[in-house]
Amino acid sequence: MRIFGTDGIRGTINNYPMTPEVCLKAGMALCFLLKKRLPHKPKILIGKDTRISGYVIESALTSGITSMGGDVYLVGPIPTPAVAFLVKSMRVDAGIVISASHNPFSDNGIKIFSNNGFKLTEELENDIEKLINDKNFPSVRPPAKELGKAYRIEDAQGRYIEFIKSTLPKDSNLEGLKVAIDPANGAAYKITPTLFHELGAEVITINDKPDGLNINKECGALYPESLIKIVRETQAHFGVAHDGDADRTILVDEKGNIIxxxxxxxxxxxxxxxxxxxxxxxxxxxxxxxxxxxxxxxxxxxxxxxxxxxxxxxxxxxxxxxxxxxxxxxxxxxxxxxxxxxxxxxxxxxxxxxxxxxxxxxxxxxxxxxxYPQEIKSIKIPETLSKDEVKNVIKKLSQKASTLEKEINGRIIIRLSGTEPKIRIMVEDENPERLKQVLAELEAVTNIIWHSTESQ
Structure with missing residues (x-):
């Protein structure tokens, strides 16, 4: 079974592949592969978002890496892009982000960055996956004197904030702006409000009290309704909404429109x-x-x-x-x-x-x-369907979409989600009414194909 998706490993916690055992082996595999390429002991940085399951995965990864002779640098809750920055800034050999991005708290995931701040190549992901699935790995383990250590980095958030400020012209500030911020009870719950405050803006913050369970819960980039309300009520110049790991931003203008x-x-x-x-x-x-x-x-x-x-x-x-x-x-x-x-x-x-x-x-x-008017429908894939059956469904749906696309002035896109067990249907057309009709027809066709496939 394929472990890596389009954005690392992701799934429901304590269900394959997001189990402590898989995470342990992922840490071991990454460290093992780095040791083969490096002349020194591997140094790997680990950050996470605010999910309660982050403790489980962080501990498993740390155990795996240190057991194979690598050192770990723990930076705690921090945005995904901060890890990409810190990997280069601290000159470590790899960085790991523990997050399922916009997914609910019950999911979690692992994203890995190489020492240049880019996400891992598919080739290296495949190498890690082979080792995770190898029942004989590791055949040899380091002796006690070669084990790694774990260190906690206390000033990681401050380093990242200073880096962001350096992307603006020297001596510039945001004085005079009133900004509403919704960090989705996620990784940027301290960073983005602090950043804007230090740059001189007046800051109003909501959904900045993570408890391990409320990340992305009816807030943030996917649910901007509460941000729209606060922008209007406070007459803010604009609003900022992140997802759980803050690698994305959605804005709200002064009128309450989503940007x-x-x-x-x-x-x-x-x-x-x-x-x-x-x-x-x-x-x-x-x-x-x-x-x-x-x-x-x-x-x-x-x-x-x-x-x-x-x-x-x-x-x-x-x-x-x-x-x-x-x-x-x-x-x-x-x-x-x-x-x-x-x-x-x-x-x-x-x-x-x-x-x-x-x-x-x-x-x-x-x-x-x-x-252009555009709508996206996400349809959950029944758990009973195999990967081949899902591919066949997408093929049939795409054929229907190709026929319908000739009748509209726009586009239809059918794709499999890379982060969730869902099919995404996007319809774009100059005519809003025709768009809704086409989307409804494709949804109905999908359900018919589901039922016919499941009954076979």
Whole structure:
């Protein structure tokens, strides 16, 4: 059974593959492979979000790594992009993030970064997976004198905050801005409010009291309703919402409108182009990015390149073409001038700086960007279906979508989620009523295919 998905290992805690045993072997495997490549004892940094299960996984990984002779540096609750930064800053050999991102608290996961701050290659993931599945691994273990140690790094959050501030022009600040922040009771619950406060903004924070169970619970980037309400009530200039590990940001303008990653990417692209910082006048996005945004960027002299869904694919394309700006509709924004992965706090600060610099409200920055009506439906896959049966369902559904796509002025995308056992159906059309009809028809077809497949 495949362990690694599109964004590391992820699943329900205490269910395969997110068990202490698998996590233990993952730590052992990573350390073992690093020892083969390095002339020194491997140094591996571990960060996590605020899920209660983080303690279990952190302990298992630490035991696995130290048992194989590697040293561990524990930084506690911290955003995923902070680990990508700290791996390079502290010159360690790898970094691990314990998080299931936007998933509920009952899920958790493991993301691994190499020493250059990029997520692991599929080749190395496959090597780790082979060792996890090898019943004879490890055949040899280090003697007691070669075991590793674990160290706790107390100032990791402060280092990351200072790094983010360094991405702004020297002596700049956010004084005069009122900002509402919803860190989703997750990894950035201290960092983003502190960051904005230190930059001089007036800060209103909600959902910043994690208890291990309330991460992403009706809050944050996936549930911005409470942020919309607080922005309106306090007359904030804008609102910031992260997901559980803060590698994404969704904004709310002063009127209470949601500003997703498509709009954020467009604002940054225009500003970068204006400052002559946008490499090759190109941005990288995914197949989910709205057609209206693509057309707008084209008229502004900016090319948009699309990839499969997943920030790892966006990063791959950015590296391939030497581009410096990319992102996803979901709020993962990657600016290679600063970092190698989606970074929620950096995204929020950069947009805040643009708002202050241009003396414009957020709504004014996006007022001319058109958006085709677009809806996404997530359909849970029955547990009784095999992988081959799911692939067959997607094939049949895609064939139906191809027929329907000829009847609309837009796009239909059918894909398997890389993070959850669900099929995503995206329909985009100039006509909102026709869009709803097509989406309903595809959902009905999916249910029919489910039942026919299960009954076979």
């Amino acid at each position: 997703d990653g498509d709009f954020i990417l467009t604002i940054l692209a225009e500003e970068f182009k204006k400052e002559r910082k946008l490499k090759k006048n190109t941005v990288v996005a995914t197949i989910m990015t709205n057609m209206g945004v693509e057309n707008y960027l084209k008229n502004a002299g900016i090319k948009l390149i699309r990839t499969k869904v997943g920030d790892k694919y966006v990063v791959e394309e950015m590296l391939k073409g030497s581009y410096n700006l990319g992102g996803e509709q979901s709020g993962h924004i990657i600016c290679m001038d600063y970092t190698n992965t989606g970074d929620g706090p950096i995204t929020a600060v950069q947009i805040a700086y643009i708002i202050k610099k241009n003396q414009l409200y957020l709504s004014e920055l996006i007022k001319d960007i058109p958006r």
